[in-house]
Amino acid sequence: MAPTKFAKIHTINGEASNEEQDNLSQDMKDLIFSLPREKGWRTPYLYLFQGFWCQPAEIQAISTFQNHFQAKDSDVFVATVPKSGTTWLKALTFATVNRQHHFISSKNHPLLSFNPHDLVPFIEYTVYGNHENLPNFSNFHEPRLFGTHVPFDSLSNSIKDSSNCKIVYICRNPFDTFISSWVFCNKIKQDSLPTLGLDEAFEMFCNGKIGYGPFWNHMLGYWKESQERPKRVLFLKYEDLKDDVNFELKKLAKFLNCPFTLEEESEGVIENIIKLCSFEKMKEFEINKIGKFGRNFENKYLFRKGEIGDWTNYLSPSMVENLSKVIEEKLSECGLKFKAKN
Template sequence: MASTDRKVANGEDNAVFSLRRERGLASSYLYLFQEFWCPGIAIEGVKSFQKCFQAKHGDVVVASFPKTGTTWLIALTFATVNRQHFSAENHPLLTSNPHTLVSCLEFKIFCDDIHDPVLHLSNMIEPRLFSTHTPFTSLPKSLTESNAKIIYICRNPFDTFVSAWTYFNKIRSTMSLPALELEEAFEMYCNGVVSFGPWWSHMLGFWKESLVRPKKVMFLKYEDLMENVNFHVKKIAEFLGCPFTAEEESDGVIESIIKLCSFEKMKDLEVNISGKLDKIIDNKLFFRKGEIGDWINYFSPSLIQKLSKIIEEKLDGSSLSFKMYS
């Protein structure tokens, strides 16, 4: 994957060079691109995604803000859509990380890793499954104006911050870089200067669209999925037009999918213990705790007050709200 940061340093991309940039939680810069903070390595991918992606009516896109339950939802969606093709005993999820099976549009499909992404897309088995962190307002019209389905997952902003901070510090450690202190990372987060942020506008973009077009965009909260995964897996199947039959339900197919995709199951698989995504990121970094309310172990009263105020201000009037787990 070519690094936009490297191109900028070499003076090869004046358009990117002119963008406002800030340090993010990772080692690279974030660029204010189309009103969101885009990692340097993703800018060209987002541009190509917007320009070249031609959606098909059967496409399914799992969208998310980073560190909100993406891996879990990808696995559940893949297993649900492909339940007729694989048995629980011989399933691709047992030997492949979910991100390998469901490629990210801006980081994988439309990046330098794939020489001819359009040809690659045309050869994919349908229904095609993808993932993306791109905000709704920056998705290509071929996707937003088609009958393709978008499933979006978000998470309590408190837990999202802790998950992102710990994840990117692990990434930094693999690069022999010092960890970011919680307070420094928290300021970035509160200012919205995080990958694909601001996080509030990312959530609100998909939230508002789900209210206007509920048959197009399904909006899920990580906490709701955790509390009643059986109910929401059924809802996902219905939303995608492949509902579970009464026979499947009685045969325990839903429970089998839930077990296969559970945090405990995936975390203990050899591929997610020692494998790497694209030979770069350790698969184990995608699995930390998967808990609700772990943020309480990190937040001081003053930090709780500050983030609570931001959530109240940014989500005001939207009808989108989060429970305060602790």
């Protein structure tokens, strides 16, 4: 799919404004009215839908996606817990899969002019963001690349059961995920909402009440699937990518059936992709300084620090103890562990 086509797709951007709620179908309004709700992070409320928390416009988009999307064997899905390296993984995936069409050293490479979320569009925000019209996939170049925060169990059946498409999943140490989410949501929250305090946000996070949460269910869904079907789901950790991006990128390329050749390795293709997609490089691109994702989402908010262990600057000892207990209780049995600091 040509990058210029991505930029024109309507997005809902996850915002549940009054205007967008007015645009929901009556059936969807009735459904949402029946769901449990809690205070939201950047919108007034989150609703419990299919076992995870999300916003009204997201629910409608996800429902349409579940009912209509037909996966192809060549499709690639970048699935993530929010604020866990989504932008970085999308950039690496796009550059790797399309390296024969868009040479990494080219001055016209799409990543220089388009944010990774334009090139690997979100299913629930971009592709199915306009509830009045189903998306037209005729302009999508294969392999089609999509992004999603939707938990595994709520993906369309065609992805889970009737195709051989690939899913690349990344998650992050929950301590850093929390801080990144808290800072990010306060930057992009609705203007009418007060700033969400650290203590209140932390309690909500530990109780699983965050967009697409609980985070432990999100991680476990993809983790279990990666164990059962490793050729279909690749499970990555942000910390591993930071530690050895060269190794992880080669693993990604092999998983996506486009491994790097010895010639490419000797010519520095891997290093060039890593450099092009690095946090420092992408942060300096003009599109990521002044561009927007959707109507009111500024790309610059996607690039904060990209560090491991920044949570130590925010969390008290009691907070660390509480979240550690949650992680131990929810994730220890499956063997998921995370690097805490650099």
